[in-house]
Amino acid sequence: MPHLATANTELARHVAAGLQKTPKTLSSKYFYDDAGSELFQQIMGLPEYYPTRTEFGLLTTYRGAITAALRPVSDEPFYLIELGAGDGLKTKILLRELLEQRANFSYVPVDISSGALDGLAASLHAELPNLRVEPVVAEYTAALTLMAARPGRKAVLFLGSNIGNFSPSDRREFLRALTQPLSPDDRLLIGFDLQKAPRLIRAAYDDAQGVTAAFNLNLLTRLNRELGGNFDLAHWQHYTDYDPIAGVVRSFLVSTRAQQVHLEALDQTVDFAAWEIIHTENSYKFTQPLISQLATEAGLEAQNFFTDEQAYFADVVLAPQA
Incomplete structure (x- = not known):
């Protein structure tokens, strides 16, 4: 196999398998290389993209009640563990609230990227110098298993609408894996994007400025760069739609003509028919009964349900069943 594949063997394996599927997937x-991360930052500020600003407002409004639900009743030390902390913008709302309450806690951001954690730790040191920060470079479930050995409550954050990117079966298994190391005294705070007007949801994934289209198409640019591909972006389109029955946004890349694409790192040439698609993303939307059902299936119990005035988004506090 040519040398390009060694730059990212996981990506190479994934693409080799995904482009053999029907439909191609x-x-x-893999959206989030440097360019993709920058584009997503732009998406979060778009007028159509309601999830980020809605959850930010929700956390701001209910920060006292949310932190009270997460911390132990006594003043014993506890850990606030965040899975996929990113830039920490929303989390800092809760961190500041806990510091103002003089809560006895340590913040444990978890990510597989040490670079991302180093950047977050530096910004927290500058903005919140009294905060105890213990970054952990690991996969989510491995980090929780590691933390489970420590005494004290673990309050685990999984903010944003990231839970919606899992298929129903993968989502169930993911939540079960998160729950397994936790004790009945521990807590989870998970963000859920709620079902609402279909046109409003669809617009959030297909904005008028075309930033989301550029974000989706950037995946092909990444394959060209890292796997020696020759995708011609002039012959690809971004397409997305929302299915209100299944409650899911599906995003695709569409080949606008019959074409062949060669990937040097895979030593593979892939045929695309005119208007054939590559499925790139699912984003599921939830209802309160569905969240309660999902919690039960994972061995959890929904304890607090925080939502905004328009019921666009929910941050839900869950506890492992005894």
């Missing part, structure tokens, strides 16, 4: 987790 690539995972949304």
Whole structure:
């Protein structure tokens, strides 16, 4: 296999398998190279993209009640563990509230990227110098298993609408894996994007400025760069739609003509028919009964349900069943 594949063997394996499927499929987790991360930052500020600003407002409004639900009743030390902390913008609302309450806690951001954690730790040191920060470079479930050995409550954050990117079966298994190391005294705070007007949801994933289209198409640019591909972006389109029955946004890349694409790192040439698609992302939307059902299936119990005035988004506090 040519040398290009050694730059990212996981990506190479994924693309080799995904482009053999029917329909062809690539995972949304590969959106986030440097250019993709920058585009997503732009998406979060778009007028159509309601999830980020809605959850930010929700956390601001209910920060006292949310932190009270997460911390132990006594003043014993506890850990606030965040899975996929990113830039920490929303989390800092809760961190500041806990510091103002003089809560006895340590913040444990978890990510597989040490670079991302180093950047977050530096910004927290500058903005919140009294905060105890213990970054952990690990996969989510491995980090929780590691933390489970420590005494004290673990309050685990999984903010944003990231839970919606899992298929129903993968979502169930993911939540069960998160729950397994936790004790009945521990807590989870998970963000859920709620079902609402279909046109409003669809617009959030297909904005008028075309930033989301550029974000989706950037995946092909990444394959060209890292796997020696020759995707011609002039002959690809971004397409997305929302299915209100299944409650899911599906995003695709569409080949606008019959074409062949060669990937040097895979030593593979892939045929595309005119208007054939590559499925790149699912984003599921939820209802309160569905969240309660999902919690029960994972061995959890929904304890607090915080939502905004328009019921666009929910942050839900869950506890492992005894």
